[in-house]
Amino acid sequence: MSAVVRSLNIVHLYPELLNLYGDGGNIITLTKRLEWRGLGACVAEVAISDTPTFADADIVFIGGGSDREQAIVCEHLLERRAELSSFVEDGGVLLAVCGGYQLLGHSYAMGDDVLEGLGLVDMETRRGAPRLIGNVAVESPVSPQPVVGYENHGGRTTLGEGVEPLGRVVFGHGNDGESGKEGCLYRNVLGTYVHGPLLPKNPGVADWLLSRALDRRCGDGSLDPLDDAVELAANKVMVDRLLSGEEKE
Incomplete structure (x- = not known):
């Protein structure tokens, strides 16, 4: 790995509003996995009273929140949409979970109310029933291992032509409870309904994000291996439990 880059800049958007089911643990995972490799992380927490900038960002994280909190956040982010879109199109790494994921698309229809989205990914979300x-x-x-976690959402997300899902649901509901698709992958954007938080349970996903951020920053996305025995054992326990039929959907 290049010795030039010793730290990545991580922008954590609105943690006071978007932090359901321990989503902040995703930031801890990213910073620790850098630290364990002798790399640093500069984390900028952006409050709703702040004006975010993405000029020097390597990774941007948007967590989950209620419909009300999503609307507040989206109003603020729409003012920075052009800069955030430029970051995405330039290969910037963006992780968005649940409510944050729904904001990536063109719109989120909540009955008669339609929340304008950021339009970063060709997708639409509508609220349905029952909750998934x-x-x-x-x-x-x-990820070499199945991605595991927890979902709790009323949204049904439909991906546009050419937008890849994060993956195929083998247990649970995913984007809409019907298509078998979960999340989205667009350039270096990863959107998902998986809480829990996502990254501590899925080190492969964390390293996917870090590798792409390092490649964009210094042209070398290689990562030294870590001892993930504990994380992988926990992942396996959950996968075995879910796929054995012990737990019902």
């Missing part, structure tokens, strides 16, 4: 709740497991190209 429970544990989830997803086979994904970004």
Whole structure:
């Protein structure tokens, strides 16, 4: 790995509003996995009273929140849409979970109310019933192990032509409870309904994000291996439990 880059800049958007089911643990995972490799992380927490900038960002994280909190956040982010879109199109790494994921698309229809989205990814979300709740497991190209976690959302997300899902649902509901798709992958954007938080349970996903951020920053996305025995054992326990039929959807 290049010795030039010793730290990545991580922008954590609105943690006071978007932090359901321990989503802040995703930031801890990213910073620790850099630290364990002798790399640093500069984390900028952006409050709703702040004006975010993405000029020097390597990774941007948007967590989950209620419909009300999503509307507040989206109003603020729409003012920075052009800069955030430029970051995405330039290969910037963006992780968005649940409510944050829904904001990536063109719109989120909540009955008669339609929340304008950021339009970063060709997708649409509408609110449906019942809520899709429970544990989830997803086979994904970004992780050697199934991605596991927890979902709780009323949104049904439909991906546009050419937008890849994060993966295929092997347990749980995913984007809409019907298509078998979960999340989205667009350039270096990863959107998902998986809480829990996502990254501590799925080190492969964390390293996918870090590798792409390092490649964009210094042209070398290689990562030294870590001892993930504990994390992988926990992942396996959950996957085995879900796929054995012990737990019902």
